[in-house]
Amino acid sequence: MDNRAVEKAVLQMQFSFEETERCEVRKPRFRSGRDSGWTARARLLCAQLSLPGLAEKVVVKWNGRMRSTAGRATWPDAVVELNPALLEISTSETERTFLHELAHLVAYERAGNRRIKPHGPEWRRACCHLGIPGERAGHNLPLPSRTMRRRWRYFCPECWAVIERVRRMENCSACYACCLKYNRGEYDERFRFVEKRIS
Numbered sequence: 213m214d215n216r217a218v219e220k221a222v223l224q225m226q227f228s229f230e231e232t233e234r235c236e237v238r239k240p241r242f243r244s245g246r247d248s249g250w251t252a253r254a255r256l257l258c259a260q261l262s263l264p265g266l267a268e269k270v271v272v273k274w275n276g277r278m279r280s281t282a283g284r285a286t287w288p289d290a291v292v293e294l295n296p297a298l299l300e301i302s303t304s305e306t307e308r309t310f311l312h313e314l315a316h317l318v319a320y321e322r323a324g325n326r327r328i329k330p331h332g333p334e335w336r337r338a339c340c341h342l343g344i345p346g347e348r349a350g351h352n353l354p355l356p357s358r359t360m361r362r363r364w365r366y367f368c369p370e371c372w373a374v375i376e377r378v379r380r381m382e383n384c385s386a387c388y389a390c391c392l393k394y395n396r397g398e399y400d401e402r403f404r405f406v407e408k409r410i411s
């Protein structure tokens with residue numbers, strides 16, 4: 213293959229956090245690296261679309277360092293990266309982001325050395341084949357806390373910030389402001405939220 217002709221691409225999808233969503237830092241130890249289940253699904257889908265070459269090399273990974281990026285597709289590496297925060301929003305959003313990113317890889321694989329637009333007709337066609345017709349280029353992920361009643365309250369032991377949430381936080385969630393101030397934005401046990409149930 214002529215390497216010069218291969219178009220390198222990194223396609224990112226952003227999502228906007230509500231103010232309250234940004235207050236939390238999750239301990240990153242869980243879910244980073246390759247996910248064998250999602251990778252197997254990606255491979256099966258590519259095989260079903262008669263793309264054995266892509267089916268052989270595609271890999272799906274979790275990237276716990278992603279902040280405002282929901283998902284990312286890298287070509288020609290054929291890697292799909294997903295933000296583990298998606299799992300807290302919903303499984304259907306995780307699924308949709310996965311298929312959106314996989315569609316990029318399908319479009320590039322089919323295009324070969326031909327140049328294509330990231331969200332052009334080739335990508336839209338791949339979205340149809342992957343079961344997400346009418347998928348848009350950008351994502352505005354719905355955040356359920358807007359409409360649902362908040363049941364959990366969290367206190368930062370350092371700055372006494374108070375956050376209310378609909379869903380219960382993961383065990384290892386810390387105050388973002390304090391982690392940013394004292395620990396470069398990384399998770400820090402000292403600023404772990406203290407939980408209280410409301411109602």
Ligand SMILES: [Zn+2]
Pocket residue numbers: 223224225312313316331349
């Ligand atoms: Zn995209």
Ligand SMILES: [Zn+2]
Pocket residue numbers: 368369370371372373387388389390391403
């Ligand atoms: Zn704090």
